[in-house]
Amino acid sequence: xxxxxxxxxxxxxxxxxxxxxxxxxxxxxxxxxxxxxxxxxxxxxxxxxxxxxxxxxxxxxxxxxxxxxxxxxxxxxxxxxxxxxxxxxxxxxxxxxxxxxxxxxxxxxxxxxxxxxxxxxxxxxxxxxxxxxxxxxxxxxx
Numbered sequence: 001x002x003x004x005x006x007x008x009x010x011x012x013x014x015x016x017x018x019x020x021x022x023x024x025x026x027x028x029x030x031x032x033x034x035x036x037x038x039x040x041x042x043x044x045x046x047x048x049x050x051x052x053x054x055x056x057x058x059x060x061x062x063x064x065x066x067x068x069x070x071x072x073x074x075x076x077x078x079x080x081x082x083x084x085x086x087x088x089x090x091x092x093x094x095x096x097x098x099x100x101x102x103x104x105x106x107x108x109x110x111x112x113x114x115x116x117x118x119x120x121x122x123x124x125x126x127x128x129x130x131x132x133x134x135x136x137x138x139x140x141x142x
Contacts, residue, residue: 013086013138016049019103022078033074038109039066042098045084053136061094061115068111072102079103089139092117092126 018041026037050057074080081101088095093116100109116126117133129139 013089014049014053015083015085016045016047016052017081017083018044018048019079019081020044022074022076022080024076026074027076031076033080033108035068035070037074037080038068038070038100038111041080041082041100042084042096042111042113045082045098046096049084049086055133055136060119061117063113064093064116065114066111067113068109070109071107074100074102074108080108081105086137087112089129089134089137091128094129094137 020041022033022037026033026040028034046057079102081103082098083101084096084098086094087097093114095112095114097112098110099107102108117129118124119127
């Protein structure tokens with residue numbers, strides 16, 4: 001789905017949504033989603049967000065912090081609807097909020113993660129977000 005500008009929880013940055021079925025690989029032995037599935041769901045929604053604003057994001061923004069609250073289970077075959085939204089853009093970092101809901105709109109998980117912009121993977125440190133990215137993501141220039 002394309003990115004949209006819809007506020008959630010006081011956040012007004014662009015968002016992306018991904019709908020997918022909980023597959024066997026996403027579950028543990030009990031058939032309930034594994035904690036690692038949430039990260040994959042959030043990354044898929046993030047990719048939709050970035051496609052929607054015309055950015056190629058993945059190779060330049062490693063995760064440096066990730067937190068999740070598991071609220072209710074998703075089971076094999078359930079539809080998972082994951083929405084990721086830009087919460088804050090700093091000089092070199094960006095914070096995303098996310099929610100994972102079951103297809104019937106029951107909250108399964110919510111969380112937040114932080115990425116840092118880098119210019120390549122040659123051991124360099126954080127670098128400022130390019131102006132085009134800041135503009136595409138609605139940063140106010142700060």
